[in-house]
Amino acid sequence: MRSPPTFLSAAAFALLVTVRFAAGQSTANAAPSDIFVRQIAPALEKYCTECHAGTKPEGDILLRFKDESEARTRPTADAAFWRKVSKMIVTKEMPPDDAKRQPTAADRTMLTDWITRDMLAIDCEKPDPGRLIIHRLNNREYANTLRDLLYLPADYDVAADLPADDRGAGFDNNSNMLTLSPVHIEHYLAIAEKVVPYSFNLDNKGSAPSKAKLTAPLAGFTADFSNWQEKARRILVVLTPRIYRRPVTDEEMEQLMKFVALAYTHDGESETRAVGLAVRAALMSPAFLFRLERDPAPDGTGKPYPINEFELASRLSYFLWASMPDDELFQLAKDGKLRENLEVTVKRMLRDPKASSLTTDFLGQWLEIRSLEQTPNCPPELLKAMKGETEHFFEHIATEDRSIMDFLNADYTFVNATLAKHYGMTDVEGDEFRKVPVDPEKRGGIFTQASILTLNAKPLAVKGGEATRRPSPVNRGKWILENIFNETIPPPPPGVPPLKIDDGVELKGTVRQIFEQHRADPKCALCHSRMDPYGFALENYDGFGAWREQDNHTPIDASGSINGKKFTTPKEFRAVLADRQDDFRRAFAEKLLSYALARGLEDTDKCAVDEIAAAVKADGDRFSSVILGLVKSYPFQHARGSANPPSLAGAKDAPLDPLTPSALQPISQP
């Protein structure tokens, strides 16, 4: 362990006054430079500069400044620097546990508020909704949208062949990562070629129910030879706004009607075939393939604006359903009544079966269990049951609108026969999952579920070649800090000594004892002392999450201490975690906000997270309060305009396409 730092006595700073700035408050009772002199500099001296000053500051983090101006302008103290410092203070990573003085909660808040407001120049009174980014529908969104648009059967998966989406900030709906290659265009063309005839049931080779719904606008209309195309138009007038997820201009309709005419010039074309060709075209249009939000006044000032209600409808539906808005959402947007009915609409959407995408897509990626079935060295049937438990647990919290604190500790879980057997429970038959009480000594909360415990174990070959898994306390601890508390753990330094556990040699002592030797190295201890207590607390669970009392014939030691609070059993560990409810609430809001906005969070989102967390806490941490707080939040309701005037932007940058430099020149609006 590091030797405990000693701090300078700070008589000179006896006048230290701490003032807590409420989040979002931009005024203070002192001028900015006064705050620095009277409060910030003394606090930095009191808690930080013992290590972070001089010519060789610890970790190259230098926290002594002669005045506020230097703090703002020193080249090494850039935004990334301040973000890092702020994060360290928030997560209590700094000062280290063994430091003589720990800042009070008020001091921590004072420092982070100052960093946010004065160093990162974030003013919650002038919020920033974040960048406007064009969002290609990811594979899941694309498939779900086609399913709902064309009334396809639920098991008709058009996305199976699409190349996997890349992920950013943990989620595959991150707009920045949704790039486009010719391969995508090929797939989109091929999918449209296949799915459109299917949904119009051409030659009776597709879905008759889909066709019935798509051609419903023809009810009561009889065409004669002079107005065949009118039939097509009637279908398209209803369908196209759903494809573009917004009202369609007359010019856009005429564009599509050209395809109808094109199809009619070929012998044997029916109106559904003709409509089908127009639909295939519409499915390749940017209005369908991308979620586009239009700056209503692109004047280049970059000022935020409230998104229109059609855009809001899409944000809601892609967040909660990973799919297009339904007719009810469209109607509300059309009537301009979506915002005033936001709460009731969100609750309706959460009750819709399509909200299961929150389980498969959000939960699956947040907790990293989406591909759990592919875990090596574990029976597939058991993996399926493990995943089922966590999914049912999440859906229960969502549909019953339970407290999100159930993730940290709950007196129930969900099992089927396979999992019950694994947990040593009796009287559970069949594949169906049901809610069961848990033995509070052994289970409770998400990280005592076999899925998470197995995920954070490592494949291992034991003597004799039998493949198995061993628990990884480090991975488990890291997983909890990263996913439950949204903390960042740096990578290990190079040249880490090996762990004897994985060598198949006979072990002396428990995994825990081996790990403790490993982290005796001071350069490892800094992070491991953060992570490992969470992992060792779960030592009673083996590499598959089954309960155990011994490891290698030695009794399990699951004791530890977190933020100065000691525990010896999993039950006591969960009691200690109750102290971190505020951290979890924020972390959960951050993960969900990042998913909802389809982008990584920025400094400016701190304001929104503060507000959401406060509202959620006030509402007893109910699941719906997170969702509602989030959809009402400033960044969800607004977009930032482009900071470059379009005409200038075109001139400043290299031509987008050397073949047609004019391709992106502004032309008159339809």
Add this chain to the structure above:
Amino acid sequence: MHVSLRQPLSRRAVVKGLGAAIALPFLDAMLPRVVRGQAAAAATGASTLAGASPVNRLLFLYIPNGVEIASWYPEQAGRDYTFSRTLAPLAPHKDDFLILKGLALKPATLDSAGDHAKAMGCYLTNVQILKTVTDNIRCGISADQIVANAVGSRTRFPSLELGLDYGRMEGACDPGYACIYSNNVSWRNETTPAVKEVNPRIVFDRLFGRAKASDHQGESRDQQETYNRSILDFARQGLKRLSGELGVADRSRMDEYLTSIREIERRLEAPPTDIKELPPGVERPLRVPDTFKDHFRLMADLQILAIQQDVTRISTFTLGIEQSRRTYNEIGIPEEHHGLTHHAGNPEKIEKVCQIDHYIVQQFAYFLEKMKSVREGDATLLDNSMVVFGNGNGNAVRHDHRNLPIILAGRGAGTLNPGRHIVYPEDMPVANLWLSLMDRMGVEGVERHGDSTGRLPGLTG
């Protein structure tokens, strides 16, 4: 294209995955005429860097995670070297490849940590990649795409991007770096990777789809393509209408969309150089084989068939993403590859890493053998190709990005002189090799690529 079915199959190799079978006939007569003529010219062995070059191909095979370097290089330089343990499976092809030692990927040493992301992201781009987990991805155009942009329009597909895995579906990748870097070796530009296909069935359909009977009710393939051309034109018009409202951030995405559409349009307009009829014995693979070996071989066969048929001349084939967690149970290794490479000197783990390296090299030997078995006039397909087998980490445990394991196989249509182990001065930029290969592909006017300092000497002898 005339296909003589009277000629017996000169070679037939069958790879069987479960339910998947593909048999590749390597018929000289199936070559496009242009290739036959040029291959014959190339077989004369004359150095043909200038003037009318014979058809040459450039293929990159990327090894994930790095290798156990101590067991990789032979001890001796030059022609008379003794095979190292790892490279021993290549012994039958000793005269067909160069072992290049001393090449380095300096851009990957910049910034802290994230060595796997940098190994992959920098390997063919040779630029410093921007350290970010979410916004503002910045890489560079990769060497294969520079070649594809310059000469790719001569074939139906400017380039092919294949792989054996897409990338991790959950969790974080290399700390500080978005997964997009450690998943993609080929980059169309600084923000857009060239997406790879991993499913052999989809690759088959892309390459040879025109040979299938149309499965669209009552519409011929030609009619479909007429329609698709109109649809793409319409999509481009839609983009024009949008342009006035888009900010700069949006435009890069729209640019990807536009250039992608253009490429497909070009392909639809190009004379069909692809196969109208499938070669006899070639079947559509139905699923992804379970083992590394079977999956590799199926993808290799498809790739070689595409090269042989002149459907493309440029490809990248990623045998695994960086930090690949693949377990090689089929050779008795249930531990994860990436975890094992961090062996920190443990002899048992080192042994297992060596076994994995050896296994991967065995597959490369298969690749070379397959390419050699295809005749092009008096030469072989391998003679008229340049195949780079390598990785951007170098030493898998240290990630020092120096002494990269690089093997350059083939004669490059008479432009390479294989059969040697060449030792370069330490830290020779691998970008110099890419420049030298670009020259041999007929790329003109590229003086620098990333951190290159010139052309790589010694390749011709």
